[in-house]
Amino acid sequence: MEQVMKNQRVALITFDEQEKVFHLSNSEISYILQIEESEVLAHVYFGKRTTHYHNHKKYPRRDRGFSGNVPLNEDRTYSKDTLPQEYSGHGGMDYRLPALMIRRENGSNLLDLRYESFQIQEGKPNLSGLPQAYIKNDTEAETLIVTLKDREEKIYVDLSYTIYRERAVITRSLKVRNETNDPVMIEKAASFQLDFTNSGRFDEVIALPGAHVKERQMSRQSITDGIKSFESRRGSSSHQMNSFIALTNHATTEFTGEAIGIHLVYSGNHSFEIEKDAIQQFRVIGGINPYNFSWELQPYESFQTPEILLTYSDQGLNGMSQVTHHLLRERVARGRFQYQERPILVNNWEATYFDFTSKKIEAIVDEANELAIEMFVLDDGWFGKRDSDQSSLGDWFEYQGKLKNGLKGIADYVHQKGLKFGLWVEPEMVSSDSQLNRNHPEFMMKEPGRQPSASRSQHVLDFTRKEVRQTIETQLRHLLDSVEIDYIKWDMNRSLSDVYSVSLGKQNQGEVLHRYLLGLYEMMENLTNDYPHILWEGCSGGGGRFDAGLLYYMPQSWTSDNTDAVERINIQYGTSLAYPISAMTAHVSAVPNHQTGRVTSLKTRGDVAMGGVFGYELDLTKLSSEEKQEVAAQVEFYKKIRQTVQYGDFYRLQNPFEQNIASWEFVSKNQQEVLLFINRRLANAQPEFHEVRLVGLSEEKLYQNQIDGKVYSGSELMTIGLYFPDFYGDFQTELIHFMSIDEGE
Numbered sequence: 001m002e003q004v005m006k007n008q009r010v011a012l013i014t015f016d017e018q019e020k021v022f023h024l025s026n027s028e029i030s031y032i033l034q035i036e037e038s039e040v041l042a043h044v045y046f047g048k049r050t051t052h053y054h055n056h057k058k059y060p061r062r063d064r065g066f067s068g069n070v071p072l073n074e075d076r077t078y079s080k081d082t083l084p085q086e087y088s089g090h091g092g093m094d095y096r097l098p099a100l101m102i103r104r105e106n107g108s109n110l111l112d113l114r115y116e117s118f119q120i121q122e123g124k125p126n127l128s129g130l131p132q133a134y135i136k137n138d139t140e141a142e143t144l145i146v147t148l149k150d151r152e153e154k155i156y157v158d159l160s161y162t163i164y165r166e167r168a169v170i171t172r173s174l175k176v177r178n179e180t181n182d183p184v185m186i187e188k189a190a191s192f193q194l195d196f197t198n199s200g201r202f203d204e205v206i207a208l209p210g211a212h213v214k215e216r217q218m219s220r221q222s223i224t225d226g227i228k229s230f231e232s233r234r235g236s237s238s239h240q241m242n243s244f245i246a247l248t249n250h251a252t253t254e255f256t257g258e259a260i261g262i263h264l265v266y267s268g269n270h271s272f273e274i275e276k277d278a279i280q281q282f283r284v285i286g287g288i289n290p291y292n293f294s295w296e297l298q299p300y301e302s303f304q305t306p307e308i309l310l311t312y313s314d315q316g317l318n319g320m321s322q323v324t325h326h327l328l329r330e331r332v333a334r335g336r337f338q339y340q341e342r343p344i345l346v347n348n349w350e351a352t353y354f355d356f357t358s359k360k361i362e363a364i365v366d367e368a369n370e371l372a373i374e375m376f377v378l379d380d381g382w383f384g385k386r387d388s389d390q391s392s393l394g395d396w397f398e399y400q401g402k403l404k405n406g407l408k409g410i411a412d413y414v415h416q417k418g419l420k421f422g423l424w425v426e427p428e429m430v431s432s433d434s435q436l437n438r439n440h441p442e443f444m445m446k447e448p449g450r451q452p453s454a455s456r457s458q459h460v461l462d463f464t465r466k467e468v469r470q471t472i473e474t475q476l477r478h479l480l481d482s483v484e485i486d487y488i489k490w491d492m493n494r495s496l497s498d499v500y501s502v503s504l505g506k507q508n509q510g511e512v513l514h515r516y517l518l519g520l521y522e523m524m525e526n527l528t529n530d531y532p533h534i535l536w537e538g539c540s541g542g543g544g545r546f547d548a549g550l551l552y553y554m555p556q557s558w559t560s561d562n563t564d565a566v567e568r569i570n571i572q573y574g575t576s577l578a579y580p581i582s583a584m585t586a587h588v589s590a591v592p593n594h595q596t597g598r599v600t601s602l603k604t605r606g607d608v609a610m611g612g613v614f615g616y617e618l619d620l621t622k623l624s625s626e627e628k629q630e631v632a633a634q635v636e637f638y639k640k641i642r643q644t645v646q647y648g649d650f651y652r653l654q655n656p657f658e659q660n661i662a663s664w665e666f667v668s669k670n671q672q673e674v675l676l677f678i679n680r681r682l683a684n685a686q687p688e689f690h691e692v693r694l695v696g697l698s699e700e701k702l703y704q705n706q707i708d709g710k711v712y713s714g715s716e717l718m719t720i721g722l723y724f725p726d727f728y729g730d731f732q733t734e735l736i737h738f739m740s741i742d743e744g745e
Helices: 318-330 357-371 406-416 435-439 466-482 506-530 565-576 602-609 625-647 714-721
Strands: 013-016 023-025 029-035 041-048 102-103 112-124 140-150 153-163 167-177 186-194 206-209 218-221 225-231 241-248 258-263 272-275 282-287 294-295 302-304 309-313 344-348 377-378 420-426 489-492 535-539 554-560 582-587 613-619 649-654 662-667 674-679 702-705 711-713 734-739
Touching: 013 140, 029 140, 029 186, 029 377, 029 714, 041 272, 167 186, 186 258, 186 309, 206 225, 225 241, 241 272, 241 318, 241 613, 258 272, 258 282, 258 318, 294 302, 294 506, 294 602, 309 318, 318 649, 344 420, 357 406, 357 625, 377 406, 420 602, 466 506, 466 535, 506 535, 506 582, 565 582, 565 602, 565 649, 565 662, 582 602, 582 662, 602 625, 602 674, 602 734, 625 662, 625 674, 702 714, 711 714
Parallel strands: 344 377, 344 613, 377 420, 420 489, 489 535, 535 554, 554 582, 582 613
Antiparallel strands: 013 023, 023 029, 029 041, 102 186, 112 140, 140 153, 153 167, 167 302, 167 309, 186 282, 186 294, 206 218, 206 241, 225 272, 241 258, 258 309, 272 282, 649 662, 662 674, 674 734, 702 711, 702 734
């Protein structure tokens, strides 16, 4: 076997030729796989680093009734049906969920994968056309590529594993290659598989289910017998089930115990499947959802799956989140805004909806200027003939006459006032009542002869087709070239349906959803590269496409259309399990809240929204003088703290899904600045005195409360802690700002 030589740096990947063991390791983690009998690739271990492995954990042999032998091996004690494998095909006497299913020309879907070869590379190969984690230089990571081959046919699977030198991260993806003379149909192609022999180590799974205006609610469940599935079938990563799960132990807390985070870097249909068998082993598979998916792979062509990010911590859920936050912020997000402090904005949507004039907009901008807000965003209603959601999607030219001096006039006015100017678009959709649909009805995604289903009075453009994408991209480029725009909010306000493309044959309709995503990614890559000065924000009815795939193109996303401060606490808390704060936008809106009817104080709304990329979603002209003073104070305060909020270390302290209180904390990189958010949801006549203990501080530093001047050591804040204020009333919050001081001050 070929062993790639390393220079003086410590190798991250080794291969023991005698024992046939691959070991990927750095100072934090180890990942071990082994070539077993009959060239079956087995999984041995993933978790905390082990310095040496002496092949002592070869899988035990036992005859399991009705499991069956490994094909062409008569040892009844050795079966693919129980062996922990790295990647499984359908058949070969493994009756568990397969990771890969391929149907050949003769109709058979048997696939018996065996080890073929390996290579070790410095760096990390690029995945063409897909979002991914990246590296800055080849010394930062190493990659193992293990090739499996079907026992009979020239169908190959290249398993790719990248380990970072200084991160507790393994990235995985794979490429399926068809080296036969006939096309084959891929019916399922998971991006990864993890087989665990002892469910006592990891016996729970955390998922982030939800709904529109109720995204990413933390759900912690036992891994029980049978099959669990966490998936989206909506054409996007969805409000209903985020493309992230975590494996934990029942004893894992926010600060103790093992946790594995599993992120799919993809914005479309996805699934995570967990199957636990009769001997308490379980398998986890994840990637593109096989529902309504197939891919015709022509001879001598290949199919690349999206990437999976595996993050590990033995310091609880917060430890896992820290690893994940740093990876997503530093090696998935890109562009000039990756580390830039994000501007405080006001969006006119909840202030005016479609009913606005230049006079109304200018009045809001004037108030924003007085309050030192940094950006104004013009939302829906500026294009086509858009006075309601019944028309004009697809017509990305300005609505003549709606604004007195046009879109450029508003942009110029905003810039003259010293603010940046942003604009809302929804490029993937089309209205029946639109110039685009009248000129090109064939651009709409639909089956010929069948009336497509509308949602929010809109339809989906067929982004599998280059001419459709080019038409929309040309409109957007003309807009961006003619108006000075600093920010774009890219929305998507419906799930996909009528999934059919006239550009594909009947045997290829299972490719539509994935080709849609590939087309979307291509368009986003073009625009974000060619307009790098624009801050791009993702949105899908709020948080319906909040995923690692979109983060590769847009460094922040609208976390939820729900702006109620009380419900936002849960949404932001759940989102933080998997995503960095710099990716989460959070705004103060008017009360009564238009989703819930709830009335909360401006202080509470501000304190909650400052737990993300901060802004406002209300009519500034309707605020009282006292409210304007409070908004001005919030804006001034957030400018002081936003570096720590957006790029410091974030810790979840007390879980609102489990109790009537919540708390979280931000700590600057140098441990000089600390922000503590605390909340009590509902009041009662005999309240408990709640306490909170901080984390992540320097024990020896002294920290001063910037409001009351009291001084505490880091040690006492972390060990003794603080009482909550004696809150009076429902929905109360406090945001406490600490700065470290010299002992003599």
